[in-house]
Amino acid sequence: MKSKGEFIVILTLLLGILAGCGGGNSTANSGNSQSGTAVDPATTGTETAAANAGGKTTVQFWHSLGGKNGEYMDALIQRFNESHNDIEVVGTYQGGYDETVTKLQQAVASNTAPDVSMLERAYVLMFADSDVLEDLTPFMEKSGLSADDFTSGLMGHSYFNDKLVSLPLNRSTPILHINKSMLDELGLAVPTTWDELKTVANALVVKEGKEVKRYGLSMPYDTWYPIAMISQSGGKFFNDEKTSPGFIDNGIGKEVFSYLKDLQSTGALYYPPAQDSGNIVNSMFVEGKIGMMFQSTGSIGGLSSSVDFDYVTAFLPKNDVYANPTGGANVALMAGSSNKEAAWEFIRWMETDPQGGLQFILQSGYLPFTKKMVESPEIQDLWAKEPNRKVAYDQLQYAIDTNNDVAWPEVMHEFFSTIEAVMYDSQDIQAALDAFNKETERILAE
Known part of the structure; x- marks a missing residue:
C-alpha cells in the first residue's frame, strides 16, 4: 500500500x-x-x-x-x-x-x-x-x-x-452503431460475429480508383475497443496473477491486431487520427462516410438527433464470446x-x-x-420509445473489465503506444506486443 x-x-x-x-x-x-x-x-x-x-x-x-x-x-x-x-x-x-x-x-x-x-x-x-x-x-x-x-x-x-x-x-459501454439503411440497400444483415463483421464491412466499401469514399467500419482511437476484442477472444488484459499481460503469449493480441490491420488494408476500416477521434468518426457516420462504428453509448443521443437514415445499435460482435468493457x-x-x-x-x-x-x-x-x-416506468418508457438505448443495458450481461488494476493508468500509456505503432506506423505486430509485454511486466513488478 x-x-x-x-x-x-x-x-x-x-x-x-x-x-x-x-x-x-x-x-x-x-x-x-x-x-x-x-x-x-x-x-x-x-x-x-x-x-x-x-x-x-x-x-x-x-x-x-x-x-x-x-x-x-x-x-x-x-x-x-x-x-x-x-x-x-x-x-x-x-x-x-x-x-x-x-x-x-x-x-x-x-x-x-x-x-x-x-x-x-x-x-x-x-x-x-x-x-x-x-x-x-x-x-x-x-x-x-x-x-x-x-x-x-x-x-x-x-x-x-x-x-x-x-x-x-x-x-x-461501447456498442456497435449501424447505418441500417446502408445495410438494407445491399441486403446485408447486422453482423453478430467477427467473420460477419468483416464480410459486411468489406461489402460497404466504396472506392474511386484507389481512394476510399466510404468505409465499412470505424472506431475512435482508444484502448477500449482492442480490450473489448481481447475479451471477445477469451483473453484477459492482465493475467490472473497481475504479473503480465494475459493476451500475448496465447496469441490473442496478435489475432486482434491482425484482424484490424486486415480490415484497414482493404479500406473496410477507417482508423482516425488520435486528436478528436471520437468527433471525427461520429461526423463521418452521420455523413454516411462510414457504415458502422464501435462507439460509446454516450453518443446515442447526439447521433439520433443528427442522422437522416435508419440508425440502430447492436451488441459488439463476438469472436469466441460476447464481451465488452465499461x-x-x-x-x-x-x-x-x-x-x-x-x-x-x-x-x-x-x-x-x-x-x-x-x-x-x-x-x-x-x-x-x-x-x-x-x-422504473420512466426507464421502461424510454426504452420503448428509443430501443437503441436498451441495447446498451442488455449488453451489460457480458460486461467484463480485465484491465482492472492499480497499475492500469500507467500501463494504459504503454498500450496506447502499442496501438499507435501498429495502427498508424504499421510496425510488426508481434514485435510491438513483445515490447509492450516487457514494459508492462516492469510496471507490474514495481
Whole structure:
C-alpha cells in the first residue's frame, strides 16, 4: 500500500505522461465529459463559509461534467438542496476526468480535498490503494442498501481489498452503431460475429480508383475497443496473477491486431487520427462516410438527433464470446471528509432517490445503475420509445473489465503506444506486443 507521499509523486509523474500521449481513455469513454469552465479548488472556501453561516452542513462535490451534462448535474444538485434543509451541496466542475484527478491529488496532499468526488473508473483503484477513499460498506448497511441493489455489470471498479470504495454514476459501454439503411440497400444483415463483421464491412466499401469514399467500419482511437476484442477472444488484459499481460503469449493480441490491420488494408476500416477521434468518426457516420462504428453509448443521443437514415445499435460482435468493457465515472466519499454523514446522504440520495440519479440518467443517456432504476416506468418508457438505448443495458450481461488494476493508468500509456505503432506506423505486430509485454511486466513488478 502506497503512502500519501508516494501516491502524490507517482500520480504527478503519471499524469504528465498521460498528458503527453495525446489521447487517453478519460474522455473517449466518458459518454461526453464535455468542456466547461473549470473552478479552482482554492475558490470554494468562501462558498463553504457562507453555507455554514446559514446553519447547514456544506458538502463539497467535485465532478467532471460540463456542457449539457453539467447542466443536468447542476439540476440534480439543486433538487437535493431543495429537499434537504440541513445540507447544502456545492457542486464544482473541475474540468475533464484527468483534470479532476490532477486537482484531487493536489487537494489530498494539502488536506483540502472535497467531501465527495467523481472519479473516472480507471483511477478508482489507484486512489483506493492510497487509503484516501472511504469504505462505503457501513454507510450502505445503515441505509439498508447492498451491492445487489446495483447493476452488476457496472460494479467492477467499485471494490478494493474487499472494501466498497465507489458507486457507479455516469457510466457507459461501447456498442456497435449501424447505418441500417446502408445495410438494407445491399441486403446485408447486422453482423453478430467477427467473420460477419468483416464480410459486411468489406461489402460497404466504396472506392474511386484507389481512394476510399466510404468505409465499412470505424472506431475512435482508444484502448477500449482492442480490450473489448481481447475479451471477445477469451483473453484477459492482465493475467490472473497481475504479473503480465494475459493476451500475448496465447496469441490473442496478435489475432486482434491482425484482424484490424486486415480490415484497414482493404479500406473496410477507417482508423482516425488520435486528436478528436471520437468527433471525427461520429461526423463521418452521420455523413454516411462510414457504415458502422464501435462507439460509446454516450453518443446515442447526439447521433439520433443528427442522422437522416435508419440508425440502430447492436451488441459488439463476438469472436469466441460476447464481451465488452465499461467506461465512465463512479462517485466516491473521500476519507478525509469531516462531513461524512452529510456527504453519504448526498451519495445515497443521488444513487437511490427517484429525483436523484434517475432524472439525471433520463436526461443524459448514461446507463441506469440500480435495479429499481431499470424497473422504473420512466426507464421502461424510454426504452420503448428509443430501443437503441436498451441495447446498451442488455449488453451489460457480458460486461467484463480485465484491465482492472492499480497499475492500469500507467500501463494504459504503454498500450496506447502499442496501438499507435501498429495502427498508424504499421510496425510488426508481434514485435510491438513483445515490447509492450516487457514494459508492462516492469510496471507490474514495481
